[in-house]
Each structure stands twice: as C-alpha cells, then as structure tokens.
Amino acid sequence: MAVPQLSVDVAIAGAGVAGSVAALIAARAGRSVALIHARPRRRNRGETVPPEFRPLLEELELWPEFLRSGPRECWSNQSCWGSAQPRERHYICHPYGCAWHVCLPAFEAELRATAAQHRIRLIDGHVTRAENHTEHVALYVETSDRAMHVDAAVVIDATGRSARVARGLGATRLNIDQTTSFATTCEPTGNAGATDTLVEATDIGWWYSAPATDGLSVMLVTDTEVVDLAANRLGKQWVALLQQAPNTSARARAAADPALAVAAAGPSRLDPVAGPNWLAVGDAAATYDPLSSSGILHAASSAAAGAHAADALLTQDFSSITDYPHREMELFDEHLRQRSDRYRTEQRWPASAFWTRRGIPATSRQ
Incomplete structure (x- = not known):
C-alpha cells in the first residue's frame, strides 16, 4: 500500500505557541503550510507572560485568540530575593498594562483553531525521521492510523527543547547548566493573593507560585x-x-506526597539554529531561565522572525539563513548576561553551589 505523500512550501513540526504562530504567518504570506501536531500532554502550570506580550500579539493580530483562552490579569508580583521580606512590583504604570496568567493549553488550542481557518493542513502525528535533500526536506510522520511523508521546501522545528527534527538533521544541544524544575498544583490558603505571583529564594534554589485554573501552581527550581x-x-x-x-509554604497547602512534573529548566540553545532548508523556533531554538518569565514571549517573537526567514528562503534570499540565527544568538547571550546579573543580587548564601554557579557570567559561545 502506497504511503500518502504531501508536498508543501513550509512544514512545521510542533503546534504549540511557536509552531502555530509560525504557521499562521507563513499562511498569511500565501504559502502552503502543514502543521504537524502531537496531542498535548501538558498540564496548566500557572505560567505568566509579561506586559510586553500584548503589543507583540496585537502586531501579529493574535490578541483576540489570547483573550478567548481566558487569561487572568496580574497587576503585581512579589519576590523574596536578596531579602527574606517580600517586595512588591506593580504594573499600574507600565505602558503596556498588566502581566497575564496564561492557561497555555487553552491558548495553544485557540491558535490551532485559527490555523485551521487559514487552510493550514493540520496533521495529528509526530515526526519520526527527517532527511535533508538538495531542494527540500522529507519528513516521515506517524499518525494514529498510518504513516505518511511530508516534503517541504522549508521545515521549521517547533518541537520544544527536544528539537527532534533539527537534531535529526545534525544539530546538537548546548546546555548552560543542569537547572531542573519540580512542579505541582497545591490548594491555595488565605495568604495566597488572587492574582499575584511570588518568587522566593532559598539556599538551594528558588520557588515560584502563581494562580492556575485548578489551584496554586508551585514550582521549585534547583x-x-x-x-x-x-x-x-x-x-x-x-x-x-x-x-x-x-512565604511560599504559607500560601500553599501541599499534599503529603504530591505527584511532581520534573523538567529540565536551564538555558540552552541549538547549535546551529538553522541549516539548509530548515530552522528552529521557540524552545527548539533556545530555552531561557524561567526566572525571566520570557519563555512564551520568546516563543512568539522567534516564531515570527523564523517565519519571515522561511519566507525569504522561499524567494531565494539566502541572507536570512544567517540573519535569523544571528538574531537568536544575540538575544540568548543577552539573556545570559542579564541572568548572571540577577542571580548575583542574591548574596545571602555565599557558600551555596546553586547561587555561585549562576552568578558567574556565561556565554553560549564558550
């Protein structure tokens, strides 16, 4: 029996925020697009986006999708960083308004629904192999009931930290450290604010807590x-x-032996970020320290830049294959500099390996 085959201008592996945004931009440019999407297993872990997320989505004409996903306004953040006493930061004077608590699965679903309206071919499956040919990339895809081939002039890897497609094409992952997150959902107590987040440093790492749809999301980063x-x-x-x-335990009532979601959480980037006929966006291109709260923002912004680079490749503008990786590397190195500066402001545990490691300036080019 012949294996079904589909040929498109742009094939995108991964339909989270990065993949869906890239697909929509490519489709709006008139390109034929396939969006390969494995069913999500992600739980809502109370993720928060900064105020700068709004003007980006408005520019991308995706703000209505975000609002339909049911985000909640976040007008203040608290932190116990450099001091045991909480300090509060308000957004009331921010030019872009408040931060937002995001139900990420709901937002991703809204983006995919919009993608379907743009005649983007949605394929429920995952890429098992990728082969780079002279003028196209061949993707081998497994769906629930069959195997198929997708040939694309340009492939965008949006498979997250795993960068499954790019690594199959020869890229490698550069990890800055072994930061790990341990997260669960707790019952909020009377000390938990309705909308505020809390970051609290301890000698072995730091804690993050924020409202989620099913309680209070609490995460240890160490x-x-x-x-x-x-x-x-x-x-x-x-x-x-x-x-x-x-301060965190005062606002979270945890189960005696909670089930934890354990995930790599340290900064990392792909090397290289792009190659002949392909590029990576979002977490596949680079992951940021969760302290920055910029993961989802970076996913959308890099997807937009990556989609424009893919479109340029289709018009034989090969400068994009160097301009886009340069952009990603510059942003990532700036993140590492800001990260070291932020960690160095916590001086209460000079003998702690966790804090001394992160206070040392790092570069992704070392």
Whole structure:
C-alpha cells in the first residue's frame, strides 16, 4: 500500500505557541503550510507572560485568540530575593498594562483553531525521521492510523527543547547548566493573593507560585543533586524543602506526597539554529531561565522572525539563513548576561553551589 505523500512550501513540526504562530504567518504570506501536531500532554502550570506580550500579539493580530483562552490579569508580583521580606512590583504604570496568567493549553488550542481557518493542513502525528535533500526536506510522520511523508521546501522545528527534527538533521544541544524544575498544583490558603505571583529564594534554589485554573501552581527550581530523583518519595522531599520557604509554604497547602512534573529548566540553545532548508523556533531554538518569565514571549517573537526567514528562503534570499540565527544568538547571550546579573543580587548564601554557579557570567559561545 502506497504511503500518502504531501508536498508543501513550509512544514512545521510542533503546534504549540511557536509552531502555530509560525504557521499562521507563513499562511498569511500565501504559502502552503502543514502543521504537524502531537496531542498535548501538558498540564496548566500557572505560567505568566509579561506586559510586553500584548503589543507583540496585537502586531501579529493574535490578541483576540489570547483573550478567548481566558487569561487572568496580574497587576503585581512579589519576590523574596536578596531579602527574606517580600517586595512588591506593580504594573499600574507600565505602558503596556498588566502581566497575564496564561492557561497555555487553552491558548495553544485557540491558535490551532485559527490555523485551521487559514487552510493550514493540520496533521495529528509526530515526526519520526527527517532527511535533508538538495531542494527540500522529507519528513516521515506517524499518525494514529498510518504513516505518511511530508516534503517541504522549508521545515521549521517547533518541537520544544527536544528539537527532534533539527537534531535529526545534525544539530546538537548546548546546555548552560543542569537547572531542573519540580512542579505541582497545591490548594491555595488565605495568604495566597488572587492574582499575584511570588518568587522566593532559598539556599538551594528558588520557588515560584502563581494562580492556575485548578489551584496554586508551585514550582521549585534547583540543581538535580539537591533531590534524589531515584527515590520513591520524591514528593515528600519536595514538601520538606517547601517548609524552608516560609512565604511560599504559607500560601500553599501541599499534599503529603504530591505527584511532581520534573523538567529540565536551564538555558540552552541549538547549535546551529538553522541549516539548509530548515530552522528552529521557540524552545527548539533556545530555552531561557524561567526566572525571566520570557519563555512564551520568546516563543512568539522567534516564531515570527523564523517565519519571515522561511519566507525569504522561499524567494531565494539566502541572507536570512544567517540573519535569523544571528538574531537568536544575540538575544540568548543577552539573556545570559542579564541572568548572571540577577542571580548575583542574591548574596545571602555565599557558600551555596546553586547561587555561585549562576552568578558567574556565561556565554553560549564558550
């Protein structure tokens, strides 16, 4: 039986924020687009986007989709950073208004629904192999009931940190450190604000908590050696560490042995970010420290830049294959500089390996 084959101008692997935004921009430019989408398994972990997210989405004409996903306004953030006492930051005077708590699965679903309206071919499956030929990239895709081939003049990898397609084409991942996040949803107590986030530093890392659709999302960011990943009672370790963060534990009622979502959370980037007939966007191109709260913002902005670069490639403007990676590298190195500056402001634990490692300036070109 012949394997179904589809030929398009642009094929995008991954239909999160980055992939969906890239698909919409390519389709609006008149390109035929295939968006390959594995069913999401992500839970809402109370993610927050900064005020700068709004003008970007308005420019991309995607603000209505964001509002339909049901975000909640966030007018203040609290932090215990450099001091045990919480400090509050208000957005009331910010030119772009407030920050926003995002239900990411709902926002991604809205973007995919809009993609379907733009005649983008949505393929429910995942890429198992990629082959780069002279004038196109061949993607081998497994769906729930069949295998198929997708040939594209340009492929955009939006598969997240795994960068599954780009690594299959020869790229490698450069990890700056082994930062890991351990997250769960807790019951909020009377000390938890209705909309505010809280970041609290401790000697072994820092805690983040923010309202989510099903409670209060609480996340520990630390190094892997702090906890025993092989232990049967990882949740109990997490709860014991939570008690060392008094402001966070005062607003979160955790289960005795909660199930934790464990994920790599450190900065990393792809090397290279682009190649002949392909490029990576969003987390596939670069991941940022969660302290920056810029992961979703970067996903949308890099997707826009990547889609424009893909369109330029289709018109034989090969400068885009160097301009786009240069942009991503410059943004990532600036993030690393700002990250080191921010971590160095926490001086309460000079003997802590976690804090000394992150206070040392890093570069992705070392």
